[in-house]
Amino acid sequence: MNKYVERIYNGVAKENPTFVLMLGMCPTLAVSTAAINGLGMGISTTAVLILSNVIISALRKVIPDEVRLPAYIVVVATLVTITELLMEAYVPSLYEALGIYIPLIVVNCIILGRAEAYANKNTVGLAAFDGLGMGIGFTLALTALGFIRELLGAGTGFGIRILPESFEPIGIFIKAPGAFLVLAIMIMVLNAIGVKNRSDKLVNGCDGCCANCAKGPVHGKEETK
Amino acid sequence: MSTLIMIIVGCALINNVVLNQFLGICSFVGVSKQMKASASLGVAVIFVLTVASAVASLLYDYVLKPFDLDYMKTIVFILVIAALVQIVEMFLKKTSPGLYKALGIYLPLITTNCAVLGVALTNVKNEYNFIESVFAGLGTAIGYTIAIVLLAGIRARIDESAIPRPLRGAPVVLLAAALMSIAFMGFGGLS
Numbered sequence: 001m002n003k004y005v006e007r008i009y010n011g012v013a014k015e016n017p018t019f020v021l022m023l024g025m026c027p028t029l030a031v032s033t034a035a036i037n038g039l040g041m042g043i044s045t046t047a048v049l050i051l052s053n054v055i056i057s058a059l060r061k062v063i064p065d066e067v068r069l070p071a072y073i074v075v076v077a078t079l080v081t082i083t084e085l086l087m088e089a090y091v092p093s094l095y096e097a098l099g100i101y102i103p104l105i106v107v108n109c110i111i112l113g114r115a116e117a118y119a120n121k122n123t124v125g126l127a128a129f130d131g132l133g134m135g136i137g138f139t140l141a142l143t144a145l146g147f148i149r150e151l152l153g154a155g156t157g158f159g160i161r162i163l164p165e166s167f168e169p170i171g172i173f174i175k176a177p178g179a180f181l182v183l184a185i186m187i188m189v190l191n192a193i194g195v196k197n198r199s200d201k202l203v204n205g206c207d208g209c210c211a212n213c214a215k216g217p218v219h220g221k222e223e224t225k
Numbered sequence: 226m227s228t229l230i231m232i233i234v235g236c237a238l239i240n241n242v243v244l245n246q247f248l249g250i251c252s253f254v255g256v257s258k259q260m261k262a263s264a265s266l267g268v269a270v271i272f273v274l275t276v277a278s279a280v281a282s283l284l285y286d287y288v289l290k291p292f293d294l295d296y297m298k299t300i301v302f303i304l305v306i307a308a309l310v311q312i313v314e315m316f317l318k319k320t321s322p323g324l325y326k327a328l329g330i331y332l333p334l335i336t337t338n339c340a341v342l343g344v345a346l347t348n349v350k351n352e353y354n355f356i357e358s359v360f361a362g363l364g365t366a367i368g369y370t371i372a373i374v375l376l377a378g379i380r381a382r383i384d385e386s387a388i389p390r391p392l393r394g395a396p397v398v399l400l401a402a403a404l405m406s407i408a409f410m411g412f413g414g415l416s
Contacts, residue, residue: 026250070304081296081299103299103346178403184395184396188391191394192390192391
């Protein structure tokens with residue numbers, strides 16, 4: 001397989017950031033109240049992820065190793081600020097709906113994790129496709145979670161009524177507990193059908209280092225640590 | 226005075242940072258495995274979050290706002306928080322080795338905790354003044370500590386129960402968090 005296509009496949013399926021690597025749980029739970037919010041958050045995160053991967057990959061020989069994390073944070077924070085200003089100007093309704101979670105893209109583990117685990121070791125082109133693949137994987141997961149919650153909690157999908165009027169919406173699903181509930185059930189289903197994922201890493205802590213988690217389950221070295 | 230009490234109650238219980246706003250999920254789920262570690266992390270978060278809110282509020286009111294640099298707040302806050310945690314760590318190491326030993330390993334974890342940046346940004350959004358920001362930081366951190374200590378207690382019981390295989394690990398912890406979140410919704414009546 002072409003190695004660029006392989007990066008996309010890797011991000012979407014093999015190392016899906018939400019369902020396999022279990023990264024970026026805060027935005028996943030917080031903005032998945034409706035399918036459209038999940039999609040919006042996914043696309044903005046993808047944009048930041050591609051650009052940060054490209055910039056960090058391009059600067060990988062310039063940034064000294066000791067100060068790489070602060071340098072990455074500055075790059076990511078700048079990109080997030082640009083995204084935030086663009087969204088405020090062009091999609092004000094989405095900007096309102098996502099609120100504080102847009103600036104919080106800065107602390108999304110996926111972004112720093114990919115910078116540390118992939119972008120600073122690979123060429124610009126590969127890093128861009130890695131960002132794109134991870135971004136698509138994240139967007140799909142967020143949209144799916146948002147779709148399920150919106151469908152059960154409001155009877156709609158992307159704002160269009162899907163379930164008949166006679167269906168009484170189960171309000172809890174679009175409230176805070178619904179996020180935990182739906183994610184728990186999704187991971188349970190993945191466990192039941194035998195999809196290998198990092199759910200153990202999630203509950204046992206990842207030593208505060210996002211890069212460890214972002215490397216994916218196939219490099220089993222850290223697992224035993 | 227009553228506004229300050231309302232801010233603390235609001236941040237700690239009604240809009241609980243983890244169970245209602247989903248900030249700091251990683252450490253909430255990751256560290257709650259042990260009760261002692263949870264309590265220590267809670268204390269460290271109370272300390273850092275209060276100091277960080279105070280510093281962020283001062284910076285915003287006296288540097289960013291007068292110079293019209295409002296749009297720089299995300300970058301400034303994240304760097305200040307990262308630097309602050311480093312300074313706190315060095316300060317504790319020098320002045321109080323006992324406290325450093327207890328909290329030290331949790332301090333780097335807090336830098337990546339989105340709750341700290343989240344509170345600083347929420348304070349700006351709510352246009353809190355300095356005192357209100359400090360109390361909001363304190364309240365949020367108390368809420369975080371309550372949530373993580375409670376979850377640690379629940380997980381101690383979960384560990385001893387027979388759980389169906391697919392539910393083991395993350396799902397059962399998330400289910401516990403969902404039930405806690407439902408319970409905390411009851412505090413909504415206070416506002």
